[in-house]
Amino acid sequence: MTRMKCSETFSLLSIAGLTALAMLMAVPDASAQGTPPPQLNFLLPAGFQIPPADQQCILPGERLNLQCILANDPDVKRIIAEEAKLEAQALAAAKSGKLDPYHQVENLGKLEIFDPNLSVNKNVACSYCHDPAAGYGNGVSILSVFTGGSSLGSVPITVPGAYPNNRIAKRNPQSYTYASYFPPLHYNQSQADFYGGNFWDGRATGYKLQNSAAEQAQDPPLDPEEMANPDSACVVWKLSQSNYKFFFEVVFGVGSLEINWPSDVATVCSTPKGAASLGGNPTPVQLSTSDRTLSNKDFDEFAQAIAAYESSDSVSPFTSKFDYVLAGKATLTPQEQNGYDLFRGKGSCNTCHLDGRSSTQLGGSDTGQAASLQPLFTDTTYNNLGLPKNVRLPWYSEDTPDQWGFTGNPLGFGFTDEGMGLFLDGYYGAPPDLDWGVQLPQFEGKFQTSTARNAAMAPYPGFVKAYMHNGYLLSLKEVVHFYNTRDVYPFPVLSGHCPSGTVEKVTCWPMPEDPNNENTTIGKLGLTSEEEDDIVAYLRTLVDGYKP
Amino acid sequence: MTRLNRLRLAIAISTMALSLLFVQPRLAFAGESSSTRLASATPVIESVSDTLAFIRWTTQNPGGTILHYAVVRYGKDPNNLNLTAESPTRINPGHSEMVFRVRVANLKPGTTYYYKVSSEQAGGISDPVTSAVNQFTTRPANRMSAEK
Numbered sequence: 001m002t003r004m005k006c007s008e009t010f011s012l013l014s015i016a017g018l019t020a021l022a023m024l025m026a027v028p029d030a031s032a033q034g035t036p037p038p039q040l041n042f043l044l045p046a047g048f049q050i051p052p053a054d055q056q057c058i059l060p061g062e063r064l065n066l067q068c069i070l071a072n073d074p075d076v077k078r079i080i081a082e083e084a085k086l087e088a089q090a091l092a093a094a095k096s097g098k099l100d101p102y103h104q105v106e107n108l109g110k111l112e113i114f115d116p117n118l119s120v121n122k123n124v125a126c127s128y129c130h131d132p133a134a135g136y137g138n139g140v141s142i143l144s145v146f147t148g149g150s151s152l153g154s155v156p157i158t159v160p161g162a163y164p165n166n167r168i169a170k171r172n173p174q175s176y177t178y179a180s181y182f183p184p185l186h187y188n189q190s191q192a193d194f195y196g197g198n199f200w201d202g203r204a205t206g207y208k209l210q211n212s213a214a215e216q217a218q219d220p221p222l223d224p225e226e227m228a229n230p231d232s233a234c235v236v237w238k239l240s241q242s243n244y245k246f247f248f249e250v251v252f253g254v255g256s257l258e259i260n261w262p263s264d265v266a267t268v269c270s271t272p273k274g275a276a277s278l279g280g281n282p283t284p285v286q287l288s289t290s291d292r293t294l295s296n297k298d299f300d301e302f303a304q305a306i307a308a309y310e311s312s313d314s315v316s317p318f319t320s321k322f323d324y325v326l327a328g329k330a331t332l333t334p335q336e337q338n339g340y341d342l343f344r345g346k347g348s349c350n351t352c353h354l355d356g357r358s359s360t361q362l363g364g365s366d367t368g369q370a371a372s373l374q375p376l377f378t379d380t381t382y383n384n385l386g387l388p389k390n391v392r393l394p395w396y397s398e399d400t401p402d403q404w405g406f407t408g409n410p411l412g413f414g415f416t417d418e419g420m421g422l423f424l425d426g427y428y429g430a431p432p433d434l435d436w437g438v439q440l441p442q443f444e445g446k447f448q449t450s451t452a453r454n455a456a457m458a459p460y461p462g463f464v465k466a467y468m469h470n471g472y473l474l475s476l477k478e479v480v481h482f483y484n485t486r487d488v489y490p491f492p493v494l495s496g497h498c499p500s501g502t503v504e505k506v507t508c509w510p511m512p513e514d515p516n517n518e519n520t521t522i523g524k525l526g527l528t529s530e531e532e533d534d535i536v537a538y539l540r541t542l543v544d545g546y547k548p
Numbered sequence: 549m550t551r552l553n554r555l556r557l558a559i560a561i562s563t564m565a566l567s568l569l570f571v572q573p574r575l576a577f578a579g580e581s582s583s584t585r586l587a588s589a590t591p592v593i594e595s596v597s598d599t600l601a602f603i604r605w606t607t608q609n610p611g612g613t614i615l616h617y618a619v620v621r622y623g624k625d626p627n628n629l630n631l632t633a634e635s636p637t638r639i640n641p642g643h644s645e646m647v648f649r650v651r652v653a654n655l656k657p658g659t660t661y662y663y664k665v666s667s668e669q670a671g672g673i674s675d676p677v678t679s680a681v682n683q684f685t686t687r688p689a690n691r692m693s694a695e696k
Contacts, residue, residue: 193615
């Protein structure tokens with residue numbers, strides 16, 4: 001048995017032991033409440049225990065009662081409290097009259113991001129899926145484990161017996177730290193490759209506002225699975241009703257929100273996107289031409305303010321330990337340094353997660369100067385890593401109409417997430433550059449390279465974070481191990497069906513969801529388990545908020 | 549062959565050899581390493597199962613576009629490599645060498661395949677390194693695991 005296999009076996013035993021311990025500890029609590037949870041057949045991530053308050057929310061088939069999670073989960077409560085606190089802070093700053101124009105725009109974006117009133121049912125803010133404490137990704141640990149990090153949208157599903165019992169998106173919410181630094185999506189002719197854009201599939205191109213992050217911010221408010229407003233004018237109407245209306249007009253001009261709203265605007269704007277009663281009308285709020293033009297302008301400015309906040313020091317501050325190392329004000333520990341050497345050498349990580357430094361092969365010496373003092377740790381391109389299908393996504397069960405007559409995923413389990421391929425193929429409507437369509441064969445199955453910055457940020461020890469577009473991987477160790485051994489342990493099976501004698505995510509990687517264009521820069525890196533740990537240690541130096 | 553013809557042949561061969569000596573450096577100046585251009589890739593079978601194989605080879609960094617494609621042309625007849633498997637990969641400009649790997653899927657169990665490898669830039673421009681024709685044999689059917 002190799003050193004690596006010994007380590008993996010130990011990890012497996014540790015996980016199994018911790019899981020058994022967690023089950024032993026959890027069951028009596030639940031029994032005391034008279035609602036023993038169903039037996040789980042899958043291993044819970046190491047260190048994770050189902051919160052006692054959530055025990056009653058576990059459904060047969062290893063699924064979650066999402067409404068129950070919404071009402072009971074401690075992370076949900078933490079996030080809602082955090083939202084209220086930050087919203088109050090921003091409102092106080094707005095009223096102080098002390099902000100200069102630069103910080104006014106950022107502060108307006110903050111007010112918008114933490115405002116749950118902007119969703120159709122006034123219950124979900126942007127920050128609900130983008131928790132600051134979790135690096136602006138999913139902040140609900142149990143959702144990482146059971147839904148791949150996908151967060152609940154604004155609309156409950158009340159059809160009796162329905163699973164899921166809340167609309168929920170198909171992907172793990174992508175962190176928006178540093179997203180405002182991504183250029184608008186463009187096809188680089190000399191590199192024959194797409195660069196930039198926002199979202200896992202690049203569909204927030206940024207072409208119109210020349211700002212990908214702003215156009216990203218316009219999507220969730222109108223996504224039927226997320227904030228579910230039926231019309232962009234509904235977002236503007238809600239801004240006009242907000243307690244920071246005055247501040248929007250401070251930033252974007254007096255009268256910006258003075259629109260002649262129709263008498264039924266409240267009714268229309270409380271009807272979720274996708275409701276059959278709307279008849280597919282994308283602009284059900286009846287406005288005059290001039291008011292519609294003003295509303296559209298407001299919606300663009302709403303999004304630009306959010307992008308301003310995302311690029312602010314609160315979200316994208318470049319204050320990780322590694323930033324201080326680049327500035328000569330901190331040094332890496334030996335393990336971190338070894339991890340960094342592997343990151344840009346044997347691990348090939350900085351091939352895509354650009355670190356701004358010259359590159360060396362393992363064993364070489366770093367004689368180069370920093371190429372950038374603000375490296376983004378992504379080249380903003382798109383790759384198919386060959387991730388297995390995450391069979392736990394509730395999205396696969398959203399194949400029947402909800403009480404509004406909306407069906408999120410008519411294909412059910414037959415849906416294949418082709419990433420950028422969906423966008424180029426017209427899943428969201430025609431892409432803005434019709435010439436891009438011819439690139440479809442080369443980009444099917446590809447997803448955006450996320451920044452490695454803040455990948456390790458978590459609200460507390462033991463928090464489980466979901467990684468990748470479908471949240472299949474649940475720790476940075478799993479991420480690095482996947483890159484290292486994807487092609488060492490390939491099995492032609494779905495997740496949950498690894499052959500006996502193997503352990504999924506340790507010595508078995510199920511087949512890729514989409515085998516087209518699978519990137520082979522990774523897959524068999526030859527790293528030892530200790531070297532994987534070193535890379536993880538280095539990734540932890542990329543978390544913002546370091547104090548030298 | 550007359551003595552005169554032998555002499556002409558010798559002169560011709562010498563001229564060709566001399567011309568090669570002069571041409572060779574010029575090729576190297578064209579931005580390519582002569583060793584890269586002339587080297588032949590030596591692919592290895594990283595792993596093979598009943599239906600799946602990974603083929604790996606290493607060359608000097610070919611430069612060009614960051615996105616590259618590793619290409620395996622293969623078939624059951626060494627004289628007719630009628631199938632192609634391509635895998636995208638990304639070069640790291642800071643690395644002197646480049647590892648290419650191709651995932652060859654949908655193979656038939658218990659079958660010998662012949663193959664040769666090459667690579668190309670994202671725009672379709674071929675890299676100079678190719679290999680000779682090699683072979684591998686897939687495992688019999690119903691084996692779940694890839695042989696290492």
